[in-house]
Amino acid sequence: MDQIFIFTATLGLAPPWRVTSACFTDHSNRLDIQIEYALETIACPHCGSKLSRSPSGTVQEIWYHRDFLSYATYLHARMPIMPCRCGAFPLERPWCRAGSGFMPIPTLES
Numbered sequence: 001m002d003q004i005f006i007f008t009a010t011l012g013l014a015p016p017w018r019v020t021s022a023c024f025t026d027h028s029n030r031l032d033i034q035i036e037y038a039l040e041t042i043a044c045p046h047c048g049s050k051l052s053r054s055p056s057g058t059v060q061e062i063w064y065h066r067d068f069l070s071y072a073t074y075l076h077a078r079m080p081i082m083p084c085r086c087g088a089f090p091l092e093r094p095w096c097r098a099g100s101g102f103m104p105i106p107t108l109e110s
Contacts, residue, residue, distance in 0.1 A: 007033055010069070012094045024071070031071035037080050037091065047086040057081065063095060063102040075102060 007019045016038040023032045041052045063075040075095055082091065095102050 011035075011075075012097070014094075017094060029071055031068065031073040033073065033075050035075055035077040035095075037078070039080075042082060042091075044084040044086060044088055046088040047084065049084055049086065051082040051084055053080045053082055060107055061093075062105040062107055063093075064105050065101045065103070068101065074105075 003022055004019050007022050011019070011033075013019065013035070018036055018038060019033055020036050021034040024030070025032070041050060043049070044051055058078040058080050061075075061077045061079050063077070065073045065075075077093070079091060079093075
């Protein structure tokens, strides 16, 4: 079975979310997973307004899990900037559901 498919399913991702790469580092027992959001426009789930990617593009988020499939795992997500007039930032992060074990790591962009 395809490694990308396994990680996509295990993380509970569905389009437009997708795993673009995964890299094991055996000597440090580390797994790095790259995630992307593929849509350019969405409807705000709070007010229904049509939202487009900001000209400033994306912001990098990194999330950590100390024991995901027996590896210390880092999710690297390029989050599109799609703010709404109603003040909501509508993109839910499927890997953040209750009990997932993933914790955000502050970055310079945060």
